Amino acid sequence: MSNQAQDLSTLSPEEKRALLKELMQKKASQTQTVAAQTDDIPPEHYDFFHYPQYRNLEQLIAGMQANGVVDPYFKIHEGINGDRTKIEGQEFINYSSYNYLGLSGDFDVSRAAKEAIDRYGTSVSASRLASGERPLHRQLEQAIASLIGAEDAIIYTAGHATNESTIGHLFSKGDLILHDALIHNSVIQGCIMSGATQISFPHNDWQSLDKILFEQRRRYKRVLIAIEGVYSMDGDIPDLPKFIEIKKRHKTFLMVDEAHSIGVLGEHGCGIGEYHNINPTDVDLWMGTVSKSFASCGGYIAGCQAVIKYLKYTSPGFIYSAGMSPANTAAALASIQKLKAEPQRVKCLHERAKLFLELASDRKLDTGMSKDSAVIPIIVGNSVHCIQLSQALFHHKINVQPMIYPAVEDKAARLRFFISSTHTPEQINFTINTVADELAKLRQLNLVGYTT
Ligand SMILES: Cc1ncc(COP(=O)(O)O)c(C=O)c1O
Structure with missing residues (x-):
């Protein structure tokens, strides 16, 4: 390195210019060779905008929007996410949190x-x-x-x-x-x-x-x-x-x-x-x-x-x-x-989940295999209809997430209710009746291929 520096220092200004020109030409020709070698690498291999899975996601979202479906994800909760929640300044009965014992916010x-x-x-x-x-x-x-x-x-x-x-x-x-x-x-x-x-x-x-x-x-x-x-x-x-x-x-x-x-x-x-x-x-x-x-x-x-x-x-x-x-x-x-x-929290959770299942069964809602737990699905059986039902419930101030394809098979698309010990019997009663009524409306409109 020091030798090279010494050599360079002995060069005349003309020789330095000539050397610089030669080096720049070499660099340009290397860049051209690399460009020629990488010309055929498709953009999806180096640009996430063209990433195929991202393009699929965009298509899925566009398809939902074309069906008049609002993206049900990433809702902003403005307070504690318990049996109630606040979204866009409005209060909802909430079934989208795993706050099973009401301890978040306690x-x-x-x-x-x-x-x-x-x-x-x-x-x-x-x-x-x-x-x-x-x-x-x-x-x-x-x-x-x-x-x-x-x-x-x-x-x-x-x-x-x-x-x-x-x-x-x-x-x-x-x-x-x-x-x-x-x-x-x-x-x-x-x-x-x-x-x-x-x-x-x-x-x-x-x-x-x-x-x-x-x-x-x-x-x-x-x-x-x-x-x-x-x-x-x-x-x-x-x-x-x-x-x-x-x-x-x-x-x-x-x-x-x-x-x-x-x-x-x-x-x-x-x-x-x-x-x-x-x-x-x-x-x-x-x-x-x-x-x-x-x-x-x-x-x-x-x-x-x-x-x-x-x-x-x-x-x-x-x-x-x-x-x-x-x-x-x-x-x-x-x-x-x-x-x-406070073991009564667990007892209360069990009672609320049992009530939810009983009332759902009375209204002939399909709760699948749920038993003795705080996770209760209501199976709708079609992803788009499932989102429509969740939106109808949202208008009635009930917040519940749809689980749709590809998270579950399309025929198993469902609303997933997470019960909390702090839900009241009144909230559960209102919810089941509203779900059953709204689902019946969708059925009447021939939107839901429904089997019981
Ligand atoms: C069965 C199961 N295991 C593991 C996890 C991951 O737990 P966490 O959300 O705390 O990362 C979840 C999340 O929902 C889950 O449902």
Whole structure:
């Protein structure tokens, strides 16, 4: 470099100009060669405006607009999203939140979050492994473990990341993951990340699972069975004792995603384990989120001390990610304390969900497989009509989200109602009557191919 600098310094001004010209010509010819080599790369490979999946999405939205359908997503809620909500300055009866126990917006839970901010700030700014934790983190993990009856627990900053990171990390090529056909996307993503072979078995069908295991178990090292405590599309509950029997017979691991069952199922809201009165140590990985019943944001795995310790020292989504914020940790902890102190919240939730199902049945509405949970679909059976029904309800000040193709099959398009312990019988009565009346109107207009 210094030699070159010396050489250059010995050049005359004419020689320098000639050298510069030569270099520029070389550069221009290189640029032309690269341009010629990349001429035929189509824009969808380097410009997101032409990205085919984006173009499909735009077409879908344009199609909905052409049918007079307003985009039902990304509504702005101007206050607490509970049994009521405020949208565009107007109040609605609300069924679009997972605030099952009414704890998001609860005075004590909010106060705990505010106190945590005052004491610890708004962020822990780094991974707990690398830069240390706050007392709240361990307190929350112990509260979760004790609620479920597990030895220990680990909290992550999102429920989705909990499944991805845990499954993706614990299993690998040569392993098998068997999951329910209706399992949540986060489990599927975890399977993909793991590199394990993935097989889906028909919904809740433990006999099929048993058969697959008789045929396939010996071909793999570790096998994971993944199911949910309450299925988020249908609100139904698997026969957990049967899955435990199968897991023991075939020597596999069993994971239960309790996103929609923790705080909801069982007399004390301890989840599907309490509901079925099983031994909690028979499930290897209890997964759940604190974003629903527990009024916060994040996820957890509860299980034996060995797996929790291993995850805490090695799980990528935990060790390479900042810890849960003080406010979120405190809100989840306060929610669990409140659940224990006020079991009537769970009782009330059960009563409201039961009332909803009974009234729906009286009006011959199709609530599918929902039973004993806080997720109740009303199946409409056509995506466009489902959106139209949700819009009609919106005019009656009822906010409920449509679930349409491709989230579910078109013939299974539905309105999904999430019941909260704070819904009143009057709200539920009004809702069911309005749904039934509006659906009947759509049917009369021959818009809905309806079967009961
Ligand atoms: C069954 C299930 N598992 C995991 C998740 C992800 O949880 P989170 O929203 O807390 O990331 C969800 C979210 O709705 C879910 O329904």
